[in-house]
Amino acid sequence: MNLLFVYGTLKRGYVNHHLLERSTFVLETCTEKKFQILDMGDFPAVVKDVPVSTIDGELFNVDDSTLSDIDAFEGEWFSREEVVLQDSSIAWMYFLSEYVSHEGCPSITSGTWQKDKGDNYE
Structure with missing residues (x-):
C-alpha cells in the first residue's frame, strides 16, 4: 500500500x-508550508519551492494499481513526488509539471481548493 495525499478533484465529493x-x-x-496552490480553472495545481501556504487535503491508502491508474490520469501535466506532511509523515503528491505554464493563474492563499472560490484567492 502507498500513502497518497490529494488536494483537488480526487478529494471525496469531487x-x-x-x-x-x-x-x-x-x-x-x-503539507508543511513549502508550496503554492494555484487555481487552474477546473482544477488546482501545486508548485514547489514557493512557500505561500500549507496545502490542505486528504490522505488515502492506495494500492499499486490505483497509483498507476492515477499516474496515467494526471498525464504530462503533473508529476508524482514524495512530500512531507505537517505531522512529518511522507506521502505521494502530484505537483504541476515544470513544463506546464501557470502564468496568470491565481494563488489560493488559504491553501484549500474548493469548487466555490470565496475570498481566499489573490
Missing part, C-alpha cells in the same frame, strides 16, 4: 474521486 474507489481514506491533513 468529480475524479471515483479513481480512489478501491482506496481507504485515512484522514484530512496538510
